[in-house]
Amino acid sequence: MRGLRRGMVAGVVAAIGVAGCGASQPPPVDSAAAPSTTVPGTTAPARTGTPELQVELVASGLSHVWDIGFLPDGRALVTERGGRIALLSGIAPGATVREVAADLSDVHVRGEGGLMGMAVHPDFAQSRRFTTCQTHMQNGSPTDVRLVTWQLSADGTSANRVADPLVGGLPINQSGRHSGCRPTIAPDGALLVGTGDTARGAIAQDLNSLGGKVLRVDLATGGPAPGNPFADAQNPAQRLIWTYGHRNVQGVAVRPGSADVYAAEHGPTEDDEVNRLRPGGNYGWDPSQGGTVGGYDEDVPMTDLARFPDAVPAVWSSGDPVEAVSGAAFLSGGQWGDLNGALAVGALRGEKLLLMTLGPDGAVAGVSKPAPLDGTFGRLRAVRLGPDGALYVSTSNGSNDEVLRVTPI
Secondary structure (H helix, E strand, C coil), rough: HHHHHHHCCCCCCHCCCCCCCCCCCCCCCCCCCCCCCCCCCCCCCCCCCCEEEEEEEEEEECEEEEEECCCCCCEEEEEEEEEEEEEEEECCCCCCCCEEEECCCEEECCEEHHHEEEEEECHHHHEEEEEEEEEEECEEEEEEEEEEEEEEEECCCCEEEEEEEEEEECCCCCCCCCCCCCEECCCCCCCEECCEECCCCCCCCCCCCCEEEEECCCCCCEEEECCCCCCCCHHHHHHCCCEEECCCEEEECCCCCCCCCCECCCCCCCCCCEEEEECCCCCCCCCCCCCCCCCCCCCCCCCCCCCCCCCCCCEEEEECCCCEEEEEEEECHHHHHHHHEEEEEEECCCCCEEEEEEECCCHHHHEECCCCCCCCCCCEEEEEECCCEEEEEECCCCCCCEEEEECCC
């Protein structure tokens, strides 16, 4: 049925390009071939009203695409949870895919863990650097979740570690559960990183742990970014913390034209949340109930205002059932019409894209579910706004996964 629905959508509102359909592995490309530097749609006019959406296939033959990073020459990197970095020849439909040679043999691939989020450095044109989130093992045993900085070779065929770790010591669950881990570059150049609580009751409220947090990191040093709310703390881990009391942060997005940061995180059986982040804010997740219960009691509220009266309420909650929200990015540009400024959030369990319009107070005022991305492509994980103003979304179904380009028509 999914294939039938996709065909129907393509015929009505989407022009679908094909690259490697049905292949279990992406085909190799000639390393001497010139990269595609075409950036489509950069001169799209402003419009009024709410546009229909067009979905185009950029690349396929991938597996559990966790993140997308755009390069200044028009190409893009993607991370795959199973432990692979791939280079797309461009971001237009029909891009070819090539594996980047990188030593990822120490990535602990299990459950929700593996090679996860990625952020391309703002100075990539000079440094050729990008940073990944990954679950790490040593001698076959999981040790931590860490941020690793890489340098891509000039020809794009390989990548070597230049900071391993940039930040280490994020907690890990051997099963991979609640690993997080989404990095995003803030307008001031700091690295914002959403993390998971590893399904351990006390971690989200523990300011000596990096789990269940949003971190704010100096991209060059791995230390705390200037202005962090706990910069004077005795514990080095606490100095990195921007917000705490989170369950499993999967998306981090900065609202255009502002310093406002929004995070999307998984709830248990109900109440996925989107939160507007306040420096030093507690977002109220505490399965340990102040250390009074053992284990991982998921019957507590996602934002426990009874235990933490000063906790920051969510700006949106899914209620029941959860959508398993994932990557998030703001739409930006006059071509989006009334959707300009909306927060786009992917859903894994819900298999849809959620478009959230914000009110003057920054809270979510309305949510729409565009039909072309509602149950058509399966689980949607990465959501990133491209340099051309288009929205790029990845699937995470595990077989023949895709990178999709979404534009208004």
